[in-house]
Amino acid sequence: MKFAVWHLTWRSLLNRRLTALLTVISVALAVALLLGVERLRHDARAGFASTISGTDLVVGARSGPVQLLLYSVFHIGNATNNVSWQSIEGIAALPDVDWVVPIALGDSHRGFRVVGTSTAYFEHYRYGRGHGLEFAAGQPFADIFDAVVGAEVAERFGYRVGQQIIVSHGAGEVSFAHHDDKPFTITGVLARTGTPVDRSVLVSLEGIEAIHVDWVGGARMPGVNIAAEHVRKFDLSPKSVTAALVGLKSRVAVFRVQRQINTWADEPLLAVLPGATLQELWGVIEIAERALLAVSALVVAVGLAGLVAVVIASLGERRRELAILRALGASPGQVFRLLALESAFLGLAGCILGIMLLSATVLVVGPWLEASYGLPLSAGWPTPAEWRLLGAVLAVALLASLVPGWRAYRYSLADGMTIRI
Known part of the structure; x- marks a missing residue:
């Protein structure tokens, strides 16, 4: 008689559908975790790389390139020193420089960074x-006490144009020194970008100087309180800034200008290329990436081991079934293919369900991750790297399916028909 392996495989799985379903779910969860880590790693790197583009150099006080990029672009950490305004004007006057956007950090608003800059920032x-x-x-912003808030700041606190906000001294999460005598009025709300700009409050450099007119050494001067309407009489030209974004007329001159800034005579400065420094940053955290991916791979291995264990455990109950199949004319090779196909099918179903589970999770959790952490996750077909991981999982699942198939192959007709007491 003709032995229909595919049909029997399907009928056998239906007969044990609860066990098969639980096995598929365990494999799917492991696969979703593996692909999720790879998707998160890929999208995080793409998000970091796309945080700033079109800027040829980032200039700050001499420190480490990664540190400069972190505090000036990602607003993580603090600068070791400031850059004098005379140096900023000197850099802007270089023949190869097209534009300069100064950045002043050091204040905050309810845990979000306040960035002092010029209107060239928006351009x-x-x-x-x-x-x-x-x-x-x-x-x-057009006036000294105007402010523009990022999308996340506006969404978190429900800010609208025309509302007033108070800037706090210092960049910490909690501040006990507030510039409450000089509030800012929101004149604009930026659209979401998925970058640190969403978590920023942008004000003018003159506004930063204005709120610090009656402050010295990070504290308000005792007995001195200059009202907001009187502060305009003072010289509010910036004395120094934290960093600057520099654009060149031609990228061919980038290394020449970088060398000029790094050997600046007036003060020690550092100019870095954002793209090259981002690669250096990812080199630092590459070990953590690989460790996280390795842990996910171990979870997949555990899931596939559970699959093999379930199929092997069921062989003791299926010896009579397999013996009857042998008696009906099934060869040992056909019995081997039957068990191997069952395991391979469970592994394939787990991979497919894992992809669907990952896509559903990205659709549900993705907007929250982007809103809370500025990390956009792409929902769609797996990337080439994810397809390679899926191929590796399917290959391992196929190899694992050979174990129960070989065990079934070794069962003889007499062993299957013997009643053990």
Whole structure:
């Protein structure tokens, strides 16, 4: 008689559908975790790389390149020193420099960084593939006490154009020194970018100077309180800034300008290329990436081991079934293929369900991750790297399926028909 292996495999799985379903779910969870870690790693790297584009150099006080990039672009950490305004004007006057966007850090608003800058920030800042900043409402700041808030800041606190906000001294999560005598008025809300700009409050450099007119050494001067309406009489030209974004007329001159800034005579400065420094940053955390991926691979191995264990454990109950198949004319090779196909099918179903589970999770959790951490996750077909991981999982599942198949192959007809007491 003709032995229909595919049909019997399907019927056998249906007969044990609860066990098969639990096995598929365990494999799917492991596969979803593995692909999720790879998706998170890939999208995090792409998000970091697209945080700033179109900027040729980032300039700051001499320190480490990664540290400079972290505090100036990602607003992580603090600068070792400031850059004098005379140096910023000197850099802007270099023949190869097209534009300079100064950045002053050091204050915060309810845990979010306050960035002092010029209106050139809205014109020259680029992210992703050359996307510029867009306003969801309002317009750039025009007055000393105007402010523009990022999308996440506005969403977190429900800010709208026309509301007033208080800036706190210091960049910590909690501040006990507030510039409450000089509030800022929101004139614009930026559209979401998926970059640290979403978590920033942008004000003018003159505004930063204005709120510190009656402050010395990080504290308010005793007995001195200059009202907001009187502060305009003072010279509010910036004395120093934290860093600067520099754009060149031609990228051919980038190394020449970088050398000029790094050998600046007036003060020790550092100019870094954002793209090259990002690669250095990822080199630092590559070990952690690989460790996380290795842990996910171990979870998949445990899931596949559970699959093999379930199929092997069921062989003791199926000896009579297999013996009857042998008696009906099934060869040992056909019995081997029957058990191997069952395991391979469970592994394949687990991979497919894992992809579906990952896609559903990204659709549900993705917006929250982007809103909370500025980490956009792409929902779609697996990337080439994820397909390679899936291929590796299927290959291991196929190899694992040979174990129960070989055990079934070794069962003889007499062993299967023997009643053990």
